Amino acid sequence: xxxxxxxxxxxxxxxxxxxxxxxxxxxxxxxxxxxxxxxxxxxxxxxxxxxxxxxxxxxxxxxxxxxxxxxxxxxxxxxxxxxxxxxxxxxxxxxxxxxxxxxxxxxxxxxxxxxxxxxxxxxxxxxxxxxxxxxxxxxxxxxxxxxxxxxxxxxxxxxxxxxxxxxxxxxxxxxxxxxxxxxxxxxxxxxxxxxxxxxxxxxxxxxxxxxxxxxxxxxxxxxxxxxxxxxxxxxxxxxxxxxxxxxxxxxxxxxxxxxxxxxxxxxxxxxxxxxxxxxxxxxxxxxxxxxxxxxxxxxxxxxxxxxxxxxxxxxxxxxxxxxxxxxxxxxxxxxxxxxxxxxxxxxxxxxxxxxxxxxxxxxxxxxxxxxxxxxxxxxxxxxxxxxxxxxxxxxxxxxx
Ligand code: ATP
Ligand code: MG
Numbered sequence: 001x002x003x004x005x006x007x008x009x010x011x012x013x014x015x016x017x018x019x020x021x022x023x024x025x026x027x028x029x030x031x032x033x034x035x036x037x038x039x040x041x042x043x044x045x046x047x048x049x050x051x052x053x054x055x056x057x058x059x060x061x062x063x064x065x066x067x068x069x070x071x072x073x074x075x076x077x078x079x080x081x082x083x084x085x086x087x088x089x090x091x092x093x094x095x096x097x098x099x100x101x102x103x104x105x106x107x108x109x110x111x112x113x114x115x116x117x118x119x120x121x122x123x124x125x126x127x128x129x130x131x132x133x134x135x136x137x138x139x140x141x142x143x144x145x146x147x148x149x150x151x152x153x154x155x156x157x158x159x160x161x162x163x164x165x166x167x168x169x170x171x172x173x174x175x176x177x178x179x180x181x182x183x184x185x186x187x188x189x190x191x192x193x194x195x196x197x198x199x200x201x202x203x204x205x206x207x208x209x210x211x212x213x214x215x216x217x218x219x220x221x222x223x224x225x226x227x228x229x230x231x232x233x234x235x236x237x238x239x240x241x242x243x244x245x246x247x248x249x250x251x252x253x254x255x256x257x258x259x260x261x262x263x264x265x266x267x268x269x270x271x272x273x274x275x276x277x278x279x280x281x282x283x284x285x286x287x288x289x290x291x292x293x294x295x296x297x298x299x300x301x302x303x304x305x306x307x308x309x310x311x312x313x314x315x316x317x318x319x320x321x322x323x324x325x326x327x328x329x330x331x332x333x334x335x336x337x338x339x340x341x342x343x344x345x346x347x348x349x350x351x352x353x354x355x356x357x358x359x360x361x362x363x364x365x366x367x368x369x370x371x372x373x374x375x376x377x378x379x380x381x382x383x384x385x386x387x388x389x390x391x392x393x394x395x396x397x398x399x400x
Contacts, residue, residue: 001099003060003078006067007163008050011074011171024050027072027174030235034066035059051079064167070235071200072177073169077152084118084160090132093151096162097133106143109133112154129153173202175236181314182282183207184273185240187223187344190288190317192334193325195231197316198286204236206280208273210245212349220342225386230334232388240386241276245269248375249349255370258351262296263358264367265349266305268376274309275380284312290325291318300357307360 008031016023028045031052035041040056041063052067054060060078067076080096082088109130111122120128133151134140140149154161183195185207195205209224221242228240248268256264273285289297296305306313317325329335 001095002057002080004053004081005079005161006052006054006060006063006076007079008052008067008076009074009169010048010050010072011169012072012173020047023072023174023177026177027070030072030174030176031067031070034070034235035063038062052076067169068167069170069233070174071170071172071202072174074171075166075169077163077166079161079163081159081161084115084155084157086120086128089129089153089160089162092160092162093129093133093153094136096164097137097149097151100149100164102137102149103139105140105149106147107133107137107140107149107151108142108144108147109151109153112152115155115157117157118155125153125155170200170234172200175199175202175234176204178202180204180206180280180282181284181286182273182277182280183286184269184288185209185224185227186288187220187227187338187340187342188288189329189335189338190290190293190325192227192231192288192338193328193332194286194288194316196234196328196332196334198314199231199234199236205231205286206239206241206276206282207231208241208243208276210243210269210272211344212246212249213244215246215249215349216344217342219340220344223337223340223342225388226337227334228386229388230332230337234332238388239280240388241280242384242386243272243276243379244382244384245379248372248379251370251372251375253349256366259353259355260358260363260366261349261351262354263301263304263363266296266301267308267363267367268372270305270313271308271376272379274311275376276383277311279380284314285309286314286316288317289315290320290322293322295354295356298356300359301355304358304360304363307364 024045028043031043038059040054040059042053044051052063054063067073080092082092109126111125113122149164151164178201181198181203183205185191185195199205207228211221225240228238232238252261252264277285291297326335329338
């Protein structure tokens, strides 16, 4: 079946009032960026929908593979074009219906007639095309309210455009439409999922990772680079800041009692993240914390960690179950990277019995004997930056 266009529906964006054109422009730019190596693709944005036109079959197939990963799209449909004559429309309607599963399905025809000079009015067209399809697909059951298949026929001056197949979009909002955040990215299962969920709400991300060589290996760092790269396939370049954390971590182990060391580690990570956030002009910090999952993720712990900054700390996984987080990780392709067996700095330095209900006054008291500030400044300065570009075309197949 040869498709001429892809019809893209916005979903939530359609609810935007005066800001809609800003969101639509952002979506158009993001789609253009994802298709930039497909020369025959052209994008036309309208108020409530967008068209992607590809004058090359291969590019059309590629575009269909890539669209499900672009946030801000509710659904999309391949559209076939024919002459605006009843004969051509009848024959194209059957072809388009062949492309969907019709057995025992409910069905209706919907008409959009932008060319008002066309000789038949809407309800006549609905009737005529509907009975033609039904006489060829006798298994279909007509249903006007919420049918499983809708054959959309649009009559424009340049021809008739037909579609019946609907692909799910990634939903959410176009990346970049809601600013930038800094994601604290460990090598674990949770933080990449947190990054994905924030990207889905339209934010672009920088990522920050703390490593403690030689206690953590090159392979542990590679895992984080691979995770950041995977996130970049959702439509945003990702800049990863890797912070040398060994000296700080050893200082914590020596100077802070075991029961408090994990909380202090988190607090110092948060302070470093906040400094990098300011430099990168991100507006919030994102973590993969989920309530009750481990000792550092009780409300008491989160309170003690949060006390180091007034910057919003976004925790999109806070109320999710681990199994649901794993489900998302598998769907987005980060799970297999996350379960590679290389330990990160927290796992290695975690004391046997961390306090699950740390008291903020006690923690600040224990920390008060050591000058962490200069070590923090130095760690920020010594960070190494990796730029992960948008995923290239060849990588998309492997990702599907
Ligand atoms: P994850 O699966 O994301 O590693 P986790 O369940 O292992 O999370 P913790 O180890 O308590 O939980 O980490 C909580 C959050 O702190 C992580 O989701 C991440 O956002 C951040 N974090 C932990 N370790 C690091 C690290 N080495 N570098 C950057 N961020 C980290
Ligand atoms: Mg972890």
